[in-house]
Amino acid sequence: MPPKPILVKNDTMKNVLVAPSRVVSRPDKLEGGEETEIAAQILVPPETGWGWVVVAASFINVFIFDGIAFTYGSLKNDISTDLNLSNSLVNLVNSLCIAIYYIAGPLASAFINRFGFRACVMSGSVLSSFSLFISYFSNGFASFCIFYGAIAGFGYCLMNMASGLIVGFYFEKLRSIALAICSCGSSVGIMAFYPLNVYLIKLAGWRTATLLHSGLIGLIYFLGMTFQPLLSFTVVKTTEDQTRTVTYLPNLSTAGLRLATSRTKTDDKTIEPTATERLFSAVSNSNFPTAAALVEDTTVGSAAQPGPSTAAVSKLTLTANAPQGGISPRQLKQVKSIMSKTSVQDKTKPPPVEIAVTVEEPKESSCWGRLCHWDVHVPESRPMYRDDVFYEGKLEKLPEYQKSKMASGTSKTGLEYQLAVSRAVTVDDLREKKGVFTTAARRVLATMMDPKLLRKKSFIFLCLGGFLIFVGYLTPYVFIQDRNVQAGLDPQHCLFLVSVIGGANAIGRLVLGGVASKIDPINVFIFSTLISGIVTILSDVSLNLSYQYFYCFVFGFFSSATTSLRSMVIVSLYGLDNLTNATGVILVFQGLGSLVSTPSASILKNMYGFSIAFYVAGSFITAGGIILLPVKRMSEKESKVTL
Template sequence: MTENGKIIEVKRTESEESLDEGDLEDFIPTPPDGGWGWMIVLASLFCNIIVDGIGYAFGVLLPIFSDYFQAPNSKVALVGSLLCGVYLCAGPIVSGLVNKFGCRAVAFAGSIVACAGFLLGSFAPNLDLLILFYGVFGGLGFGMIYLPSIVSVGYYFEKRRAVATGIAVCGSGVGTFIFSPLNDYLLKIFDWRNLLFLQAGIILNCLVCAMLMRPLEPKKKKKKVITEDDKDEMRHHFKVKAQRNRRITTESESSVQDVKTFAKLREAKLMRENKLNEEDSDIWSVPSEYFVKGNPESNPGSPTGTPKIIVTPNESVPNTDLSIRSSIRSQTSNTDKKVTVSVDDKTNESQPDIKVNRPSNGIAIAAYEVQPLIENGYTKVKEAKKPKLHPPAGSQMRVGSYRDIVAHKDDFARPLYKKDIFYSGSIVHIPQFRSQPNMDSYVTSITSIPGVSEVPKSSVWDHCTCLPKSVVDTLKEMLDFSLLLELNFALLCLGNLFAMSGFYVPFTFLVDRAGRLGVDSTDAAFLLSVIGIANTIGRVLAGLLADMKNVDALVINNVALVISTISLFLQPLCTTYELLIVFSVVYGLCVSAYISLTSIILCDLLGLSKLTNAFGLLTLCRGIAGIYGPPLAGFVFQISGSYDASFFLGGGMFLVGTLFHLALHLPCVKRNNAFTADTEMNFIADDPAEEPVAV
């Protein structure tokens, strides 16, 4: 693209032609809903067992670290809170890496990072280095393991996703059930340094799980095998056609030449008339309120403003990129914007190369797109056929910013370009799925690849030229803070900032509290195991309830939050081991619904198109709350000398968070999950840097 009236050349390669002629389903992988996907589920299950098992069982190590380093519980709690908080906060960054390098590579690297963090932590001479190695490095590695394990399951399953995801995330409760007594047993044999060394070895098992996360490839079309019978039939067909042609050629050579010339003239005339009269062009049928009419006088060399397209052969461009580029000259005169398109009648049957002149004061915009599909599967064109390369005479086109769409064929297989990748429920309840005739159409409709903007850089992400586009696209999508301007999501984030700060209080301090009540260390560690197994059962029950018709996931979530709040306030009254068991069961059952229904609630409140953005911001909020929550409760214990105040603080945090969640039921808080076929097409957005091009 050049300035000052120079020629803008747009090249189209063979791969682009294949994209035009073929279906997008040829490039977008269709989830098999089984097969190797069950191996992915198994790998994800083991990853969750290790990651969440070690993280949630930190409470067993709290008194050990406190005694060894002679440090207050508030500072020691920071070791475990950073481990869990960092792996949540790293979600958007890890998502970008997954979108670029795939689940296998990121989970493999995360296993090495986490293992290194625990190994270095085992040699830490002081608590500060332990916080750095165990908390920060270990948390970052866990984040690089956890998120790919969830994304890979969502990528391999659609119709059975609820079942597959449910099995995978059950590893969280199972891991807590296993690692709590395991840590207590190993601490009776080894010291805490050897325990961290052994845990580093256990984390290396995630390398094997990562290798099982095989990338999902598009279906390869089977080439038809030509048999001898087919060859004989083709020879016969050509022979009959040749004989027919010989019978027709009975006139003189000059007569034949006249007929050919007349035929060419007639064909050229028909093509010319089509260009002048065609009013149903696929591209130019977007609603008129977004356009200004073209002026025939803006190109006096062309009758009635007829478009001219100069087609030139191009064979030098590699066919690895699926690039669709185009531009249109736009001129501004006073308050009127006149758009002119020059077209030449010269055509070539080879691949087209569009050349359009652009004045220095004009704004070039895209006019050619690949079979556009928006999230709901509908398009603004009358028929979803191959787009035309020319606008009809007197047609209308949008005057906006220039957009240059460059889509590599690998982009169609990137997981974070799928709008439902973080959705953990059954997709049969999603309106976008019910509106599609088959699975391939649904997968295509929810796949969105952002375009490349040629306008001046306006976002901080636009200046990150050192990062790959697939990473920047994901970060820009997941960290779009403008979503916080929507009341329902703002309330949800505030609710999680408070509730999540109280979430880790029992996991961190329950074992130490039980020990101070005279409970044996093995029995005290078993309390976390009870929370873990109750958490597993609760996830299954919450999923079954949310899958029922006319059952609101937000209602289930809020009921669970209310019960969790009450249990935390009553926990100081649990002074016997039996009552501590009851508390563990109730708390484990209820908080499971709060965690497992997150994506379903986000989809209900905001719609599928904003799920990735909402999930990224909400995960960030939860990570921040998880970092400061336990140290704050430890600080309260340090001041009061009793864990009663710490659990009251956790209950108070849960109470405030619950009130924010209950506010989502107010009439003034609207849900934005309406599904309409009249959604504006993304690929003609005013701000190309902000809105993606739906493919």
């Protein structure tokens, strides 16, 4: 049955054009000889409160896989004895797992852009669950390292990226709160799993504990079903003027997009593609104009047509991309409401616009199909093309959000903010629906792994600081219990030291995140890092129980800044448009630091004792904070030079 058109009249083009959140040049011809000038995609979050269901599911997901990944210290002694391996080799397995957890972030993000959040979190669940199950039967270092370390680590990364990023697409004003709740799942998981693991080991050994972990990771597969694809609309703007041809990618040539001529043109300058762009045969997001820039160019260009005889009659066609192939009347009303909230800043009368909303009939399904309803991923969805996808702070602090709020003329921004932070997408990208490493995946990899920021000395210092911090970051999680048991403290009390770190970490995420919204995030980050390093160096001053609990609380509280404030620091230094690029590079450095963390600490412990291992770990964390002290000033000087 052909789709039913629903016509909605509107005489203000700009009112409609502020709504799309995906913009793409379309040089192809439609039926009737009309030239398609702009195609876009509107994302419509549900009004039913389903976002909080997603937050709850994401919290539980992070609770499980981070609780398992970061409490390996409770298993290592039993694994070392059972497999007859040295502590250094056993610790290398966990370091490899955590390293891949961070380093594979760009690849996981690319898969999210290609296949969607739900497919990635469910795939990660299957991968990690299977890997832990195979680890149950491991009898040697090689198989244990491959399955428990490498493969399981990549599965954790898929689940972490999907569970952490999807929450931001369901919220606007409450986004920072929702993301904070989700991220606290990691801290609460560490707090709960460490004593649980110790109990299970005493009861049945590390293999049974790993088998239970495998089952819990498998539950994430079903929790991932709550990650429903958002309703979206493909928007096509057509013009009935047969004589006028308009190019709506003024900053990019088609050849530049496809890298056919190995160059990209921006205004009157020629930018050679980076080595990363050549490697992935895709252009970085930063080379694409924002949707807002394209829409504004289109609006100005249309209004500037001299005389009524040459003015083109425009029409917007909205096609529902509901995963189930249909759209409810309530959702349609929501879209119209969003469009009506915008305001017109230009007082000149623009050409008339007709909106035709094409609604597809829902596909028929059996009774079983309706009972087990499944919303498939919308192939045209490109969530990673948003500049703010990794941002965890308050949107109200962003200049892009403040400008969109002023443009809307109300307390709500509608979708103007999405326009300002969304990058254009090519028609070839939208048409690629087969394969794994399509343009949707390669473009994200080219963006996140683009080394252009490494030309800035301040960013090199930031990456080096992240590396040094993570060299010492895992040591307390892995060795704090063993050190205090060896010192003669009650093993029952030592059992909860890592739990204290986890609980304090959750509090720190909330408190330091709020402080960073009032004070420069880089200053909060440096102060927190220095405190974490100094207290780790001084953790051996006294080995009485009260002091050790105090150390664990202080370390857990301030070390939360290493991950929770990362995006806010990047945005404050380099702007929102560089957030995705900077995050990808920094994740690699943090992963490399994690790779050498616990194996080196284990070697130091075996040679010189626990005290030296903690001194060195604390020194690395402190050095990471010290090296960040001039970063703000260096970044400001670099900004002045580029101006």
